[in-house]
Amino acid sequence: MEEARRRRREAAEYYRGQRVPERMEEALNALFPLRPGDLYGELANYLSKYSKAPIICKLVGRKVLDGVGQPTLEVEIYCTVKNYEQRICSTVMSCHSRIPENALPETIEADEKERNDSVNAAVEWVNESLNTMLRDLEPTDQCQVDKMLGEYFANKVEEKKEIQKQVEKEEEEEEEAEAILAVTSPPPSPASPPGKKKAAKAGKKLSVEERPIPPAEPAAPVLCGSLAIGGTSLAIAKAGATISHIPLYSHIALLKHDQSQLQEPPEEITLPLPMVTLLNCEKTSPSKLKLVKEVMLIPPVQLSLRQGIERILHIQKEMTRLLESPGKMPDPQPAESKKGKAQNPGKKGLPQFLKRISHLGCLTTGYDDVEQLLLVMQTACSNIGLQLGTDVYLAINCAAHELMDYDKGKYEILTGTFKSPDEMVAMYEELIDKFPFIIALIDPLRKEDREQWSNICCALGSKCYLIAEDAATCISKLKIDQNINTPMCSGVVLKYINQTKVSDLIELTGILNGQRRITMLGSPDGESSDDSLVDLAVGLGARFIKLGGLSRGERVTKYNRLLAIEEELAKNGNLRETKLEFVAFAEESQPENQPSDELPPPEQN
Structure with a gap:
């Protein structure tokens, strides 16, 4: 002692x-x-505090299933933290299907095979190349990780091009060999002089007064395995947020504002307004076409998100009751116009209720025309004491690219009813004037109809949002020299799919903000249970978020995450009030520094 x-x-x-x-x-x-x-x-x-910063030690990729049972990619991140290997997080990618309605079985089978091959390739990329390439990097260095992922993807694209060139070269050699063999045998004599009928057809086409429509742009090719790029980038972002002990939306906001991880997140954050899909409008028969693909509800900004979603649930319940029991409901009264009086809703009856929940997590229905559907929705809201345009707003996904008849050069909005691109603009003007509670149109035209996009923006830009979803093409082609390669529009729907990286979204939202366009994050068709999309939308400051309906687990999980973020921000005093402002595109409209038109406040019940 x-x-x-x-x-x-x-x-x-x-x-x-x-x-x-x-x-x-x-x-x-x-x-x-x-x-x-x-x-x-x-x-x-x-x-x-003085220990070595966590570094990536392992990436694990595996094939899993998404919300509709299709294969997709999961990426897990393991880091070395205080000399111990720890599983930090994982992310599951969502897949976007480009297969149209009523596709042939052969087309669906080919798409499923292509998706399966792509997921298998993505799993291989993650477990082999990306696992080695990103090892020993800090998960908080998102820019460096995304840069390396972009370079890796570019190399894969070049490899694909080289393979295609080699295949084309071999095909050309085979054609030359066949041509040499064909020289030895005389060519068959034609039955009739060629060219006469073709010339007549060409002359007939030239006599048509209407301008030809621009052809559809080819679909952007998707490289097999590209899911690995998007999945790894998002998983690294989630790992960076976990290591930094902050929510993912705060981590994304820090990246967006170019702040270091040692600084505090932005003081106030604005939540995106949800566009909740109420109805998925399908064809009632193989020959029946329709103008509307989705009908969505937008809660007013003065309500909390929780209050807004509860209000939408009440409307959905009443709409279900009306569609299931049409005999108990009075006929919807048409608006007072010549067109409205000419229609007879009593004869047409209610829209057909198909009694199932679609993959979007909403009700499925068919109808005879757009006005019939809107009038029924007005009745449903009126029955529970609500008013469209005051207590709740409407958005419509037109999906116009699915309606074009390229032989006629017009949109077939209903069977046998054709409209040119210019006539479509006039039709939308009439629709918005008649139903002013519609505050957003998604894909009212094809992306190739750029002139008509400009016309509709000048005509309706101060009354509603004109948003490009399919018309915005893929994210990898959106940015060209600090510009957005889309027609004139109020905003763009961004989807986190394929080779999309977190840095791409941050850069694109910055460009859109500079051009006074709104950002809207959209949920793909093949959704997963991963709720990272909500954090991305909050961190990026998106104006809207499109998640589908209030059914199906992969959809509801995201709405629950949005409500949890609202509660957390309100508790911390970081919740900023949301505003809805339209942009007037016409030259005679207000200058850029003048506030835009705002929606009227709803009546508090």
């Missing part, structure tokens, strides 16, 4: 003569009064 005391006295005298840093001295003074159990925890927390 005496020896131990002597050594402590000598050590104390020694350290009294040394220059101990002030921070260390303060830390030691704070530790002395603690009990041994607390002391160890405080020492661990204090010393952990």
